[in-house]
Amino acid sequence: MDRNKNSYIFIYSIILVVVVAGALSLVAVLLQPKQAKNYEIEQKRNILSALKINVETKEVESNYAKIVTEIAVDEFGNEVEKEDALILYKAQTDKGLKYVFPLSGKGLWGPIWGYISLDEDLNTVYGAYFDHKSETSGLGAEIATEHFQSQFSGKKIFNSENQFVAVKTNKRGAQNENEVDAISGATITSTSVSEMLESCLNKYLPYIEKSRK
Template sequence: MNRNSNVYTIVYAAVMVVLVAAVLAFTALWLRPTQEDNIRIEKQRQILSSINVASTAKDAEQLYKDYITDSYVVNSKGEKVAGDAFYIVVKEEVAKPEAERILPVFVATVNGSKKYILPLYGMGLWGPIWGYIAVDANGDTVYGAVFAHQGETAGLGAEITKAKFADQFHGKNLFYNGKFASIAVLKVGAKADHQDSVDAISGGTITSQGVSKMLFDCLQPYANFLSSLK
């Protein structure tokens, strides 16, 4: 057999590619359910940590059932619309005009009082950042927050995932004099007029600004919904 002939080369390449494709397709199909579970559990754990409930990969599902008592979807007028809140892709919603956006709301019951958990999605320095913010039953005071990122610089922008940063949001107000104002992330020591603020990460300026913008962009459409809770 002439190993350098064109026919041999082409047949060899074709057979190899088909074989490899079959192996990869099999692996992907076989592992997909486990991978999807992981992604779902990851999301449940993040939602739980916005109400300061620590979970592990094992107990997340049970804790989620215990704490998250309801979830629904609203539009920017604050009216309930059809849809499954858990499976709404926030990334796609953020890209739409405000009037067309559908907004997931997760309702948690912590020690008998209701908390409303709202998802966030925005851009940091190197890639997307996201998170969840839990708001008290008055629709104004923040109960807790959690942030995550894809590829922010370790030790700098990536610090937004640390409790030290996220815990600052506890007790801040989203409304100022009855108007939606969001929460600003500002350089340490700076104070904003007409809105609450938290300290930025030193050395993570762009990521911090990203968090600030994400909070405004993602929470602004909820303004009517949050006002209706008062």
Template sequence: MEEKSVNKTNSNGYTFLFAVILVLVVASVLAFTATSLQPIQRENMRQEKMQSILATIGVETDRAGAQELYSKYISKEITLNENGEVVESRNAFDVDLAKELKKPVEDQVFPLYIADYDGEKYYIVPLRGNGLWNAIFGYISLKDDINTIKGATFGHLGETPGLGAEITKNWFRKRFEEEKIFDSNGNLVGVSVVKGDIDPSDKDDNKVDAISGATITGDGVSDMISERLKRYLPYFEKQTEIKVATK
């Protein structure tokens, strides 16, 4: 009788059943843990988004202080359609650019953040485009002339460490400060990331020096800046209190 019991527990069927039960238990624990952590993850993402937006106007903070400073300095969140009209039914902060970019332009909405900081007003535009391996994204803030860049932040999903991933570094971000997005003829051209003899003191050339070995990522940054900013021009041109640089 004892021998039969031993043989039963050593059988393939018993081993398979034990493995199935173990997998189900582990899967249930992991699913419960993931579900439990979702609210925390969402809140962390909200705070990190606020940090990135604030960084473009020179306000640096940790996640813990992001909400308070965001409420203090971001005076307005608006969502626009392609004609520069405000879409009251959409919350700007909740707009997912990854999903919007999959739609035709006429169906997209465009979030815009307006900041009042240190006696100045800034307009902060979210960015998203394509790098070498995956999406790149960020924010860029414009002074109230809608031409001069106050600051920019960039992120990525999979650029090469030491090359394209360098777009997240402060030294690269600072290259965009005070650069102009309109050319001398009043055309909105953004800022191009280019190789060559770039004079960092020339803020009217619409160019910043590229990252060595990261040409495709640099091109992606250039493209997303010009493409995204142009979507906001209809709104800026409607605002009578704003002196837009275009002719």
């Protein structure tokens, strides 16, 4: 075949594209188990962060296995063994029994997520962890900082009349034990955190009310 002909160049280009695409697909398949493992470790690290336990990557799985138990509950708050059930976590820490609830919501520019841990009374917040995909640096992105997250410790998700209210952000500053300071200049992201906490914890309310002490 004349290598200077357009047909040769065309066929060669097709073969090259197929080979490269196949190689990339193979690499993606080979990397999937590692990526899944990394995601699992990151998730466990975030749960530990909500429990105020910060360890190196190599120590995440051993620390998690020692204290955390995964629980599945149905919409009535009963513990079940179902794939489509709600998941939460019990952790027996050196500070006592804690419950950890996963959170997910929508910020100003994209997804936000996190975990919140409650004391054994299932009312008092022990710790919180939040993160985001694309909130504004220095503003909404502050939800991922220790300064913002530490405000939640000691707050209550039930008010003085025993009504579920979650924990709200307030741009005027925390006015009671159910509020924290909102982030200055990031009203929408701050409100999104409030909405995420309320909507996500509300799903677990039947379990929380059944188990409260």
